[in-house]
Amino acid sequence: MTVEERIEQSRTHVFKAVFPNTTNHYDTLFGGTALSLMDEVAFIAATRFSRKRMVTVSSNRIDFTQPIPAGTIIELIGTVGKVGNTSLTVQVDIYIEQMYADTREKAISGEFTFVAIDEHKKPVSVLG
């Protein structure tokens, strides 16, 4: 499989309902919860791409451009970006969907860097 094909087949989509147990006192999704969901989706995409043990080494810029109201549906999409030797980046976008209308808009985007490690926790190639 080519790198481009691995990127396509490892793209990861997760949907969540924004229930009150995930929101803050403004009735919007708590930022820390969003970051946790994003890191998890990025981890899954990185693991499905390389099929190696992956650890987060860095969270790069994260932009929170729209508040995410309680009572909406969110979709997180994780896509592998730059593939290095032992590291790779994953772009994660979160979209808001209204439950009872066909509207959809991007709310958060960010990037995470992962490193592939062996059983001794030493970096290994993400490919092969």
Ligand SMILES: CC(C)(COP(=O)(O)OP(=O)(O)OC[C@H]1O[C@@H](n2cnc3c(N)ncnc32)[C@H](O)[C@@H]1OP(=O)(O)O)[C@@H](O)C(=O)NCCC(=O)NCCS
């Ligand atoms: C991941 C870890 C093994 C890397 O160790 P290291 O000594 O920095 O490894 P190296 O210097 O050989 O770098 C390995 C790769 O990571 C990249 N890298 C290291 N630190 C980075 C950073 N802060 N940001 C982006 N990339 C980074 C390097 O550029 C290199 O990439 P490449 O091989 O694709 O060129 C080590 O930092 C670690 O164990 N960190 C903790 C990870 C963890 O527990 N995560 C969960 C968080 S709770």
